[in-house]
Amino acid sequence: MDRSLLxxxxxxxxxxxxxxxxxxxxxVFRPGRFNFVAIACGFLLQTAFLWVRGNAIGRCPIxxxxxxxxxxxxxxxxxYMLVGPAYRLSLMGAFTxxxxxxxxxxxxAAPIDVPHTTRVEANPWLxxxxxxxMIAYGAFALACIAGLMYLIQERQxxxxxxxxxxxxxxxxxxxxxxxxxxxxxxxxxxxAGLLSxxxxxxxxxxxxxxxxxxxxxxxxxxxxxxxLRKLAPKRVAALCIVAFSAAVTILWGITFVSESRPx
Amino acid sequence: MHLFCxxxxxxxxxxxxxxxxxxxxxxxxxxxxAGCAEALLLTTCNRVExxxxxxxPVSTDAIARSLLRETAIATATDSPTFYRYEADECVQHLFRxxxxxxxxxxGETEILGQAKKAYETSRASGAAGxxxxxxFQRAFRVAKQVRSRTDITRGAVSVGSVAxxxxxxxxxxxxxxxxxxxxxxxxSERTARALISRGVRDLRVSNRSLERAETLASAVxxxxxxxxxxxxxxxxxxxxxxxxxxxxxxxxxxxxxPMIEERIDRPLFIIDIAVPRDVAPEVNKMxxxxxxxxxxxxxxAEQSLALRRQQIAAGEQIIAEHVSDFGSWLRxxxxxxxxxxxxxxxxxxxxxxxTSES
Numbered sequence: 001m002d003r004s005l006l007x008x009x010x011x012x013x014x015x016x017x018x019x020x021x022x023x024x025x026x027x028v029f030r031p032g033r034f035n036f037v038a039i040a041c042g043f044l045l046q047t048a049f050l051w052v053r054g055n056a057i058g059r060c061p062i063x064x065x066x067x068x069x070x071x072x073x074x075x076x077x078x079x080y081m082l083v084g085p086a087y088r089l090s091l092m093g094a095f096t097x098x099x100x101x102x103x104x105x106x107x108x109a110a111p112i113d114v115p116h117t118t119r120v121e122a123n124p125w126l127x128x129x130x131x132x133x134m135i136a137y138g139a140f141a142l143a144c145i146a147g148l149m150y151l152i153q154e155r156q157x158x159x160x161x162x163x164x165x166x167x168x169x170x171x172x173x174x175x176x177x178x179x180x181x182x183x184x185x186x187x188x189x190x191x192a193g194l195l196s197x198x199x200x201x202x203x204x205x206x207x208x209x210x211x212x213x214x215x216x217x218x219x220x221x222x223x224x225x226x227x228l229r230k231l232a233p234k235r236v237a238a239l240c241i242v243a244f245s246a247a248v249t250i251l252w253g254i255t256f257v258s259e260s261r262p263x
Numbered sequence: 264m265h266l267f268c269x270x271x272x273x274x275x276x277x278x279x280x281x282x283x284x285x286x287x288x289x290x291x292x293x294x295x296x297a298g299c300a301e302a303l304l305l306t307t308c309n310r311v312e313x314x315x316x317x318x319x320p321v322s323t324d325a326i327a328r329s330l331l332r333e334t335a336i337a338t339a340t341d342s343p344t345f346y347r348y349e350a351d352e353c354v355q356h357l358f359r360x361x362x363x364x365x366x367x368x369x370g371e372t373e374i375l376g377q378a379k380k381a382y383e384t385s386r387a388s389g390a391a392g393x394x395x396x397x398x399f400q401r402a403f404r405v406a407k408q409v410r411s412r413t414d415i416t417r418g419a420v421s422v423g424s425v426a427x428x429x430x431x432x433x434x435x436x437x438x439x440x441x442x443x444x445x446x447x448x449x450x451s452e453r454t455a456r457a458l459i460s461r462g463v464r465d466l467r468v469s470n471r472s473l474e475r476a477e478t479l480a481s482a483v484x485x486x487x488x489x490x491x492x493x494x495x496x497x498x499x500x501x502x503x504x505x506x507x508x509x510x511x512x513x514x515x516x517x518x519x520x521p522m523i524e525e526r527i528d529r530p531l532f533i534i535d536i537a538v539p540r541d542v543a544p545e546v547n548k549m550x551x552x553x554x555x556x557x558x559x560x561x562x563x564a565e566q567s568l569a570l571r572r573q574q575i576a577a578g579e580q581i582i583a584e585h586v587s588d589f590g591s592w593l594r595x596x597x598x599x600x601x602x603x604x605x606x607x608x609x610x611x612x613x614x615x616x617x618t619s620e621s
Contacts, residue, residue, distance in 0.1 A: 153432070157429070157432065157433065157553050158547065158553065160555065160559045160562065160563065162418070162563055162566060164414065164417075164570070166432075167414070167417050167418060169432075170435075171431060171432050171433060171434060171435035172432065172433050172434075172435075172530065173433065173434050173435040173436075173530075174435045226528075229527060229528045230527070231527070231528075232527045232528065232550050232551055233528060233530070233551070234550060234551070
């Protein structure tokens with residue numbers, strides 16, 4: 001039952017991806033309500049999946065690699081819903097949908113949805129820690145997407161080759177403002193998630209703490225460089241992509257290693 | 264009811280001819296003189312067109328004579344060929360005009376505003392009745408659809424508007440941006456005025472002749488900067504428009520590099536419209552600097568025009584659907600539309616007519 005909700009959600013994101021690809025192929029690439037509506041439907045179905053799964057296991061559904069990635073995909077869609085329209089970056093949907101679709105399709109295809117044989121007691125601090133960290137990842141993902149949009153537009157401006165997509169991208173200045181705000185949002189949420197880890201009442205695994213510390217330092221360094229005006233906007237945009245790639249790899253590593261111990 | 268359009272445009276008549284026939288401004292007088300039930304006069308710098316609805320056919324010659332003032336009739340020596348469209352062809356022509364498909368600059372949007380104004384004028388004078396009301400309301404709707412569903416209006420197609428569009432793409436809101444005009448030539452003044460129209464308030468002008476700089480500065484409500492001080496301005500400004508007659512580049516990468524390092528988080532947009540160029544091409548390789556010379560601006564304008572041309576077929580398809588639909592209404596509409604005359608003389612509150620679909 002719950003997986004069929006997820007498959008339907010994935011189909012919604014696929015529809016947005018296909019429509020974007022068709023528009024790109026036709027050379028008429030325009031933002032619009034369609035992508036937003038498709039992502040909104042996907043988001044609702046994702047939420048339904050998490051609710052059903054959470055009820056089934058009696059806690060926040062972040063207990064295995066599959067659930068972690070689905071929660072990450074949900075966080076990305078959540079931040080998009082909150083940030084995309086607010087910053088008038090509806091085109092972000094065209095970039096968000098492929099990422100969410102990719103995460104969900106791979107999660108559904110891979111044999112990683114392994115239920116735990118032992119029932120774990122709910123721990124509010126642990127769940128807060130995990131969910132805050134995941135939502136922070138959603139903000140970092142959106143910063144990564146905005147960074148990609150920035151780099152695409154910057155390159156077109158530099159090379160003076162303005163393709164159809166150029167006319168639908170937000171101005172560089174607005175994109176950079178969005179990147180900065182998303183980085184701050186993600187960093188604050190991640191810090192809250194990190195700090196709450198100390199209150200779980202459980203022993204702190206050295207590997208997880210080190211990896212989380214690396215991600216925190218990485219984003220902290222980007223924000224510090226930005227704050228001191230030592231990093232050019234293009235570098236910040238590129239670093240958002242690098243940092244998110246590293247953060248996802250670390251997340252996968254942490255979750256994979258601790259599969260025997262639910263989060 | 265006969266629906267028709269008689270007119271001259273940049274396709275068929277030179278500017279002198281259009282001027283001669285474009286002096287008439289009273290649609291109601293024209294309606295009476297030509298003997299139509301309804302009339303609407305659309306006059307722009309590129310076209311003079313009369314849209315009319317009448318029970319009996321009205322000749323092209325009658326319309327043409329109505330357009331000329333009496334003095335002009337007496338002195339008219341030539342007889343330009345007016346085009347004439349009737350029924351569905353008239354509807355199609357108006358829809359194409361409203362969408363900018365018949366304009367000199369393909370896809371320009373000014374014509375839609377001019378058509379709305381012409382409609383409003385005719386409606387207010389009582390010259391436009393229910394047929395023209397319905398026709399023009401549909402034309403505005405078609406134009407809106409074509410604009411939103413195709414890229415026919417996308418991209419700038421003149422050098423000045425390309426420069427402004429690029430500035431908006433880089434900075435977003437231009438209100439607080441600082442602009443330096445290097446050289447007080449006509450081209451840079453035109454570009455500066457285009458930027459002012461988009462909200463720029465802080466303009467500085469530097470020229471070898473301080474007097475000319477001051478003249479232009481006062482014309483654009485800016486500030487004159489002595490020529491020897493212009494390089495230092497690059498630390499502060501966001502947009503540089505250069506159009507001097509210097510033989511060698513004035514701005515090189517070596518000169519700009521230390522200033523760019525101080526403003527690493529702020530982009531610099533350079534519009535070099537001078538020939539020979541004022542800015543060394545290597546400057547474009549610097550991070551955060553976007554350099555466009557006259558060739559690259561013209562190339563973008565041509566790219567935009569090419570993109571617009573690709574959209575013609577999509578626009579024509581939307582128009583064709585509406586022409587067919589409107590034609591069906593027109594053929595069965597005579598029985599459902601109230602007589603034009605009865606509407607024309609009613610107060611507006613009794614016969615509310617929207618001026619725009621939007």
